[in-house]
Amino acid sequence: MLGIEEIGFYIPTKKISNYRRKEQFGIDDHFIEEKIGVKQIAVKDSDEETSDLCLKAFDELCAKQAVDRREIEALVVVTQNPDQNIPHVSAMVHGALDLPAQCACFDISLGCSGFVYALSIFQAFMAANGMKKGLLFTADPYSKVVDPNDKNTSLLFGDAAAVTLISDNPRLVSGKFTFGTLGSEHKKLICNDGVLFMNGRAVFNFAAKTVPADIRLMAGKNDIDLGDIDRFLFHQGSKIIVETIADRLDIPRAKAPYLTYDYGNTISSTIPILLADELKGEAKTLAICGFGVGLSWASGLLKRL
Amino acid sequence: MLGIEEIGFYIPTKKISNYRRKEQFGIDDHFIEEKIGVKQIAVKDSDEETSDLCLKAFDELCAKQAVDRREIEALVVVTQNPDQNIPHVSAMVHGALDLPAQCACFDISLGCSGFVYALSIFQAFMAANGMKKGLLFTADPYSKVVDPNDKNTSLLFGDAAAVTLISDNPRLVSGKFTFGTLGSEHKKLICNDGVLFMNGRAVFNFAAKTVPADIRLMAGKNDIDLGDIDRFLFHQGSKIIVETIADRLDIPRAKAPYLTYDYGNTISSTIPILLADELKGEAKTLAICGFGVGLSWASGLLKRL
Numbered sequence: 126m127l128g129i130e131e132i133g134f135y136i137p138t139k140k141i142s143n144y145r146r147k148e149q150f151g152i153d154d155h156f157i158e159e160k161i162g163v164k165q166i167a168v169k170d171s172d173e174e175t176s177d178l179c180l181k182a183f184d185e186l187c188a189k190q191a192v193d194r195r196e197i198e199a200l201v202v203v204t205q206n207p208d209q210n211i212p213h214v215s216a217m218v219h220g221a222l223d224l225p226a227q228c229a230c231f232d233i234s235l236g237c238s239g240f241v242y243a244l245s246i247f248q249a250f251m252a253a254n255g256m257k258k259g260l261l262f263t264a265d266p267y268s269k270v271v272d273p274n275d276k277n278t279s280l281l282f283g284d285a286a287a288v289t290l291i292s293d294n295p296r297l298v299s300g301k302f303t304f305g306t307l308g309s310e311h312k313k314l315i316c317n318d319g320v321l322f323m324n325g326r327a328v329f330n331f332a333a334k335t336v337p338a339d340i341r342l343m344a345g346k347n348d349i350d351l352g353d354i355d356r357f358l359f360h361q362g363s364k365i366i367v368e369t370i371a372d373r374l375d376i377p378r379a380k381a382p383y384l385t386y387d388y389g390n391t392i393s394s395t396i397p398i399l400l401a402d403e404l405k406g407e408a409k410t411l412a413i414c415g416f417g418v419g420l421s422w423a424s425g426l427l428k429r430l
Numbered sequence: 431m432l433g434i435e436e437i438g439f440y441i442p443t444k445k446i447s448n449y450r451r452k453e454q455f456g457i458d459d460h461f462i463e464e465k466i467g468v469k470q471i472a473v474k475d476s477d478e479e480t481s482d483l484c485l486k487a488f489d490e491l492c493a494k495q496a497v498d499r500r501e502i503e504a505l506v507v508v509t510q511n512p513d514q515n516i517p518h519v520s521a522m523v524h525g526a527l528d529l530p531a532q533c534a535c536f537d538i539s540l541g542c543s544g545f546v547y548a549l550s551i552f553q554a555f556m557a558a559n560g561m562k563k564g565l566l567f568t569a570d571p572y573s574k575v576v577d578p579n580d581k582n583t584s585l586l587f588g589d590a591a592a593v594t595l596i597s598d599n600p601r602l603v604s605g606k607f608t609f610g611t612l613g614s615e616h617k618k619l620i621c622n623d624g625v626l627f628m629n630g631r632a633v634f635n636f637a638a639k640t641v642p643a644d645i646r647l648m649a650g651k652n653d654i655d656l657g658d659i660d661r662f663l664f665h666q667g668s669k670i671i672v673e674t675i676a677d678r679l680d681i682p683r684a685k686a687p688y689l690t691y692d693y694g695n696t697i698s699s700t701i702p703i704l705l706a707d708e709l710k711g712e713a714k715t716l717a718i719c720g721f722g723v724g725l726s727w728a729s730g731l732l733k734r735l
Contacts, residue, residue, distance in 0.1 A: 308525025
């Protein structure tokens with residue numbers, strides 16, 4: 126059975142402090158620490174590309190666990206900020222890592238729901254094709270599209286990448302997933318002429334309404350009570366949205382960690398970065414849920430073997 | 431069992447004749463008719479977007495077969511020329527078609543190998559999640575990135591879109607697939623600053639060498655002799671590459687049709703456009719192979735039920 130064996134990630138060391146932008150944006154410590162929950166955002170170097178972030182995440186994976194590149198049969202990159210649109214980033218990473226010619230490579234274009242979607246897509250693809258070892262990258266550097274003077278976006282989003290080793294020697298395996306889309310609302314979070322626009326209030330309301338219902342639906346499909354789930358790893362959209370979802374599900378906030386104070390909302394990488402720590406932990410059953418651009422969402426259940 | 435039930439497609443009526451560009455590019459009728467095999471290219475209107483092409487392909491699908499939108503559980507768009515990078519095109523199409531909120535939507539970024547890859551990815555995803563009806567769009571309008579003065583690209587690529595209805599009531603079902611990537615060669619076909627560059631000779635040599643070997647590998651995985659395959663639907667890269675691959679496989683050229691004289695190489699839509707006709711035909715066993723951007727390739731076998 127395929128599942129998650131190990132996770133590596135990369136968060137750029139370069140940071141921009143939100144405390145130093147209080148005057149510019151008319152915000153206070155409470156807004157920084159309790160509302161958005163982002164004290165500083167991680168920012169890649171200007172000459173660092175999306176594929177470079179992937180390679181650094183892969184280095185971190187290899188520092189944790191030996192990976193024989195000759196065994197990699199599939200590679201996916203989840204991004205909406207590729208190096209360029211042609212070719213896909215996965216081909217560039219394939220070339221840089223000198224992977225086998227028989228390795229299947231493709232990119233998935235999704236935003237904050239991307240990791241959960243891709244976990245289902247990639248595992249299903251690998252299983253259907255008899256593959257035993259694959260790399261699932263998430264790398265969506267929003268510094269490429271954020272206007273530094275836009276209060277709605279520039280305080281929130283950080284750059285990062287993660288790589289999840291999917292193999293037939295897993296530590297976490299997935300149960301049933303749920304998915305959804307509100308395409309009619311896609312203009313609430315969109316790039317116009319290469320610059321990100323977000324209607325923060327609309328996206329918050331969407332997530333606060335949709336995610337709790339989807340988590341309940343997913344739990345039902347997996348025949349598990351919410352009380353029997355040890356950990357809820359929600360996309361780290363902001364501190365307030367994570368807390369709101371936990372409260373509406375009537376679960377203890379301690380079970381739904383918010384931990385991204387020091388690097389920001391890293392889009393599809395927020396959940397694998399949290400999961401990397403959970404791999405070392407004790408939680409037996411973990412719910413995951415991503416939500417955002419599309420508008421789109423996906424939920425799933427992971428169980429420790 | 432999931433498979434292909436029906437296919438719709440859209441080719442813009444606006445065309446640019448290559449005969450009228452003979453002097454500009456120093457080419458003759460033999461080059462047009464026998465080498466590239468493109469007499470004219472199809473070009474979308476400048477205000478027509480990638481999602482619009484998808485919607486027109488969907489209209490054509492519905493003219494062939496009733497589709498109950500409430501039953502659509504998944505939607506994928508294969509493109510490297512989206513309306514914009516955020517959000518994914520599939521969310522926009524989802525909104526325009528007013529599909530159910532529980533419908534899973536994502537884009538796959540792949541070029542000319544995209545349909546074959548996506549057929550495997552999407553069917554596997556649907557099967558793993560118990561879905562019975564989904565829409566697989568291909569829409570990659572290269573007019574967005576082609577320099578009209580570049581002889582290597584502007585005579586060759588045409589705009590189009592196709593939509594393949596995947597369902598549990600299929601007419602064609604797939605066997606085993608093969609995949610591959612030569613990421614180290616990705617610069618042979620790349621967008622730099624939004625303009626397409628192609629090393630035509632290198633891409634030709636790659637396809638002429640890689641595709642025949644991959645078709646043999648795929649046939650072996652499916653336990654079938656090449657002589658028992660009724661039809662070979664190769665990506666319509668150019669007339670000369672399709673004929674070269676057929677000759678190297680020692681199969682009759684009539685079994686490997688080249689049919690895109692009047693609209694050009696439409697990237698990931700070439701194979702579904704050919705398949706739309708084959709659905710009405712008699713061929714029992716069809717090989718499909720896409721190859722191009724990445725560099726990337728994929729092959730598969732389809733059997734008529």
